[in-house]
Amino acid sequence: MPLAESDVRWVGEPKLGFWEQLYLPAVVDGLKTTVGHLFGPKRTEQYPEQEPKLPPNYRGVHRLNRDEAGRVKCVACYMCATACPAHCIDIVAAPAPPEWTDREKYPETFVIDELRCIYCGMCEEACPVDAIELTTLYDLTGLSREQMVFDKEKLLSVFDTTTGAGTDPVRTRAGRLSPSSEPPPAR
Amino acid sequence: MPTVYVNDKPVEIGTGRLNCIQAADKAGVFVPHYCYHEALSVVASCRMCLVEVGERKPDGTVVMQPKVVPGCQTPVKDGTVVVTGEYDRRDPAVEALNYPADYTRGGKPGERAKKSQADTLEGLLVNHPLDCPVCDKAGECKLQDYSYGYGRSESRMVDEKFAPPNKPHLSSKITLFTDRCIMCTRCVRFTREISGTAELLVTGRGDHEEIDVFPGRPLENKLSGNVVDLCPVGALGSKDFLYKQRVWYLKAAEQVCSRCSTGCAVYVDHNKDIVYRLTARENPQANGHFICDEGRWGYHFANSGERLTRPQVKREGRFQPAPWVQLTPLLKDELAAAANGGGLVAVLSPFLTVEEAFLYATLFKGLSADARLVLGPVPVVGEDDKYPKDVRGNPAEPTTFVIRAEKCPNRRGVGAVLTHFAGRVTPFAEVVREKAAVLWFAGGYPAKEQVEAAFPTDWVASGTVIAQDILPTLLTASAKYVIPATASFEKEGTFVNHAGLAQTFGRATRPPQEARGELQLAFDLLGRRGLVQAAAVRKELAAAIPLFAPLAGEVTRYGVELT
Known part of the structure; x- marks a missing residue:
């Protein structure tokens, strides 16, 4: 349907009056805001001298959690690798060492390409044993692409660092599969 | 009615x-x-x-x-x-x-049936562990599927689950996760009725029922891998596939097993061009419902690190890689020279598809009418192994499954092509001592011994040898040109089994990057342009050889009998 002339409202520039043409009131108005901030509370963060305090649900570098015995909690189920939209997780599973009596499978290698990762947190959501978590470490740097590919040892060392520093306490509740993976119904 | x-x-x-x-x-x-x-x-x-x-x-x-x-x-x-x-x-x-x-x-x-099924599932899940994340069956598990389709969403079980210990000693190839078993006894009935070896049994009663073997008699028979396919849950696991891949990553290609002349229909489960396992596919005309362990676990040659992956030419006693653009004209020259002078011997192995054999035969006979076409060494091991067995290990009637002694998939198919082009099938033993200006050996053998057994120990090459094979052998060592062959998973084509059943199949994985399929190579050497299509070659074959006429149309998934 074509537009009729009656549907159109033409809008022109507002006409400036005498005071508007002087610009002085607008300058004073702006200075008021600037001077007001000089005396208000300071909000600037002095990064990197002063580190920001991030909320605990910040999604930074991954870590692989350890269980009470210090072993990797991961059971190599590939749920994170399956959920990952960036295909940055590569796991090689193997039968667990015979002395690990509580489980049958463990990750022989566990590699995350931190450059490919989009930090969406889907791996954390998918993990059935809360073994993978995203920490508040955000200032990730490296000198080469290879340095940014984190293997199992590096991911476990992130766990040691973050729990040691107290920035990211372990926030898991589960950690074992079957039969405890099924919570008993409320009586 | x-x-x-x-x-x-x-x-x-x-x-x-x-x-x-x-x-x-x-x-x-x-x-x-x-x-x-x-x-x-x-x-x-x-x-x-x-x-x-x-x-x-x-x-x-x-x-x-x-x-x-x-x-x-x-x-x-x-x-x-x-x-x-x-x-x-x-x-x-x-x-x-x-x-x-x-x-x-x-x-x-x-409604009663529906409720009964839900109750059944609840009963099965009373003791079934919920370790689906680490269970290899997850994704193709019938207990998962039916729980989703017919079960309740939550469990009312409040007590600790009964979890008997696993039994990895059940067999050298198979492990039993005892707590996952739902006691359907398919595996027990399989060993009693199909293999006849009766290794498995049920011990205990009620909740304490378990699958087990008799002391000192593990589950070791040549059909044992089928119990893994039969198990509807993750109780019986193949040690070969254990924790290698999650099943939802695998893509299943319908193929034909190449390890004996029964020509069992199989699914080739692969991911990222690596074959991870073979499972049985039903074909009442070839194998029924089952396959043997030799075929099931005989795919490793395709993933072997030893494999020939690129064409090579021997110059001054050393093998050097040669790109296809250089190699194809070289091969053409060699063949043309030998064809003019006489003395071109072409060996077509029984591991080639019918289409490949047809294009090769067309190529060599087109170069020279005197070119000798020979059937490659046919590996035969022992005698046909018939199942079921009786208690003494002797075959019992009626036979339900046969593992053939002839360990190649397509002797009949290649033989029929050779009969058409050369009048008769010349066995390799007849020509092994003969002098040949050019010997083209189109192999594709999955094991070295199958090639090497056909050559006498004092054999030396009498002329130029062009060897095409999967693994390096004595023959490839003495060849001038070494061309990588493709495994059956990397081919598409037709195999004709011992009874004349022709089954067509598609490609599962891609060959190594620098390898070229036999069909494409023959196509290139024939001077035809473009990419080869197995179906088009099949049509040509059906028109040229009356025996293969039934292959002209669409071949059903159970194959077609050639008469």
Whole structure:
């Protein structure tokens, strides 16, 4: 349907009056805001001298959690690798060492390409044993692409660092599969 | 015609002796089941296929039985009425039967069956561990599927689950996760009825029932891998595949096993061009429902690190890689020179597809009418191994499965092509001592010994050898040109089994990056341009050789008999 002339409202520039043409009131108005901030509370963060305090649900570098015995909690189920939209997780599973009596499978290698990762947190959501978590470490740097590919040892060392520093306490509740993976119904 | 009513839908069953599951299948209704398997005896122990049955009298009245019955154990006859748990999802266009008023007791038809199935699943899950994330079966597990489709969403089990220890000692190839077993006893019946070796048994009673082997007699027979396929849950696992891949990453290609002349139909499960496992595919004309362990675990050669992956030319005693653009003209020159002077011997192995053999034969006979076409070494190991066995290990009648002594898939197919082009099939032993200006050896053998056994120990090359094979052998070492061959997973084409059954199949994985398929190479050497299509070559073959005429059209998945 074509537009009729009656549907159109033409809008022109507002006409400036005498005071508007002087610009002085607008300058004073702006200075008021600037001077007001000089005396208000300071909000600037002095990064990197002063580190920001991030909320605990910040999604930074991954870590692989350890269980009470210090072993990797991961059971190599590939749920994170399956959920990952960036295909940055590569796991090689193997039968667990015979002395690990509580489980049958463990990750022989566990590699995350931190450059490919989009930090969406889907791996954390998918993990059935809360073994993978995203920490508040955000200032990730490296000198080469290879340095940014984190293997199992590096991911476990992130766990040691973050729990040691107290920035990211372990926030898991589960950690074992079957039969405890099924919570008993409320009586 | 006998008619059965499945969820009101009349279905004609013909003269077959069917049970309720099969009759429902004919009507397009799926009845879930664990213990029932077409090839095994019926025990009706899992209670998953419970249905309501009755009879429709000739006058149209229906009489229903008061209790649910296992569908696998209940035969159907003319007038049988089967009501499954999916009655509420029946075709609304079909007119409902005249069910008696007291039958449903206030409910709806099919409700009792549905509730019984949910109860069965709850019972199975009482002791079944929920370790699906680490279970290899997860993703293709019938307990998962049926729980999702027919079960309850939550468990009422409050006590600790009974978890007997695993039994990795069950067999060298198979492990048993005892706590995951749902006691369908398919594996036990398989070893008693199909392999006849009867290694497996059930010990204990009630909750404490377990699958086990007799002391000192592990599950070691040549069909043992089938119990892994048969297991509906993750209790029996193949040690070869254990924790290698999650099944949802795998893509299944319908192929034909290349390890003996039975030509078993298989699924080749692969991911990222690596074959991870072979499972049985049903083909009543070739193998039935099962495959042997040699075929099942005989795929490793395709992933071997030793494999020849790129074409090489020997210059000054050393092999150097040669790109195809250089190699193809070189090969053409060699062949043309030998064809003019006489003395071109071409060996076509029984591992080639019919299409490859046809294009090669066309190529060599086109170069020179005197070119000798020879059938490659046919590996034969022992005698045909027939199953089931009796208690002493001797084959018992009737035979249900045969592992052939002839360890190649396509001797008959390649032989038929050679007969067409050369008049007769020349065995390799006849020409091994003969002088040849150029010997083209189109191999593709999955094991080195199969090639090397055909050559006498003092054999030396009498001319230029062009060797095409998967693994390096004595022959490739003395060759001038070494060309990588492709494994059967990397081919598409047709194999003709020992009985003349031609089965076509598609490609599963891609060959190594620098390798070129035999079909494409022959196509290139023939001077034809572009990419080869196996189906087009098959049409050409069907037109040229009368025996292969049935391959002209679309070949069904069960293959076609050549006469």
